[in-house]
Amino acid sequence: MKRTRAQLKTQARQALEGNYGVVIGTMLVLSVIILVFCVLLYMMIVYTNFSGGLESSSIGMALIWYVLYWSVVSLFGIGILRVIYQICMAGTADFGDLFYAFRSHPMRFLGVFALLVLIRLLANIPGFTISVIGKIMGGNGGILLEYGSVPVNLVMQFFVSLQYTLAPLVLIDHPDYGIMESLRSSKELMKGNRWRYVVLILSFIGVLLLGYLTLGIGLLWLFPYYQCTVLFFYLDRKEEYGPPEPAPVPETNFWS
Amino acid sequence: MDFIEVNDSITPQSPNNMATASLVMGIIACVTCCCLGGFLFGGLGIIYAILSHTERELRGQALAGIILSVIAMLLSLMGLIFIFAVQGGGS
Numbered sequence: 321m322k323r324t325r326a327q328l329k330t331q332a333r334q335a336l337e338g339n340y341g342v343v344i345g346t347m348l349v350l351s352v353i354i355l356v357f358c359v360l361l362y363m364m365i366v367y368t369n370f371s372g373g374l375e376s377s378s379i380g381m382a383l384i385w386y387v388l389y390w391s392v393v394s395l396f397g398i399g400i401l402r403v404i405y406q407i408c409m410a411g412t413a414d415f416g417d418l419f420y421a422f423r424s425h426p427m428r429f430l431g432v433f434a435l436l437v438l439i440r441l442l443a444n445i446p447g448f449t450i451s452v453i454g455k456i457m458g459g460n461g462g463i464l465l466e467y468g469s470v471p472v473n474l475v476m477q478f479f480v481s482l483q484y485t486l487a488p489l490v491l492i493d494h495p496d497y498g499i500m501e502s503l504r505s506s507k508e509l510m511k512g513n514r515w516r517y518v519v520l521i522l523s524f525i526g527v528l529l530l531g532y533l534t535l536g537i538g539l540l541w542l543f544p545y546y547q548c549t550v551l552f553f554y555l556d557r558k559e560e561y562g563p564p565e566p567a568p569v570p571e572t573n574f575w576s
Numbered sequence: 577m578d579f580i581e582v583n584d585s586i587t588p589q590s591p592n593n594m595a596t597a598s599l600v601m602g603i604i605a606c607v608t609c610c611c612l613g614g615f616l617f618g619g620l621g622i623i624y625a626i627l628s629h630t631e632r633e634l635r636g637q638a639l640a641g642i643i644l645s646v647i648a649m650l651l652s653l654m655g656l657i658f659i660f661a662v663q664g665g666g667s
Contacts, residue, residue, distance in 0.1 A: 333628075527623060535616060
């Protein structure tokens with residue numbers, strides 16, 4: 321059944337009614353954890369710089385720190401999604417769900433995020449080409465092309481990664497799915513519904529602006545509302561099509 | 577002996593905390609609109625009113641919250657424009 325935007329949003333509000341405290345509390349705890357992690361990371365970077373032992377590989381170390389930071393933040397992001405998923409599906413969630421990604425094959429989630437980053441990087445190719453042409457041309461036209469490549473990049477990134485946007489939710493919903501299965505499933509679910517999803521996302525612009533007007537305090541309530549609506553969009557798509565079953569694993573007898 | 581007729585169609589509404597919060601924020605926004613609190617509390621009032629809309633119709637408290645919040649935000653905006661106009665005229 322294709323639900324309208326209003327129906328999806330009403331479902332989200334009903335699911336979250338009385339549960340905002342859990343989500344907001346978890347988000348605040350997560351902020352503190354990430355803050356502590358950042359401070360520790362910063363102290364380690366400062367320590368390694370002062371000790372002078374890693375000067376030759378400082379760029380490599382910076383990359384390692386960045387990947388570490390990105391991995392932890394991504395996995396905690398999945399934790400928040402899991403909390404919202406549990407609230408919407410079971411009506412309740414507990415604090416332990418925040419660490420869900422760490423105990424449920426974290427490499428699946430990291431793999432999906434890494435592939436999404438790669439896809440976004442590849443989507444930059446047309447914009448990069450325009451930028452190079454602008455550099456070669458020079459003059460006012462060249463500068464225009466160089467600046468024009470920025471919105472081209474953003475639009476390309478958005479539309480190319482749009483079909484895989486449900487992949488993290490697929491992974492949470494199906495703990496047995498692998499990286500490629502979740503991406504394939506997301507692509508299947510988004511087929512013919514990309515515009516509907518874009519309109520759903522754009523319909524939040526008004527309330528998000530209102531949230532920024534409240535110095536970001538309102539966003540604490542709006543973020544779960546937004547995520548919950550996207551989750552109900554996913555469930556609606558799943559109900560209609562049903563994600564493709566994972567490819568059967570061939571039964572192999574190890575000893576034969 | 578006369579019995580009081582009970583109208584079954586009228587069922588008591590369960591308390592909606594979001595709608596109440598919206599009304600409270602609307603009132604605070606109106607009180608603080610002179611010091612630009614209208615944007616902060618008014619924005620929160622409207623957000624809470626939207627999030628309280630879980631039934632077919634908007635609660636009376638939420639509606640009152642929205643009206644008060646919008647009035648407070650308009651008053652804050654007018655105050656802001658007035659401040660800029662005075663500053664512009666003085667310089």
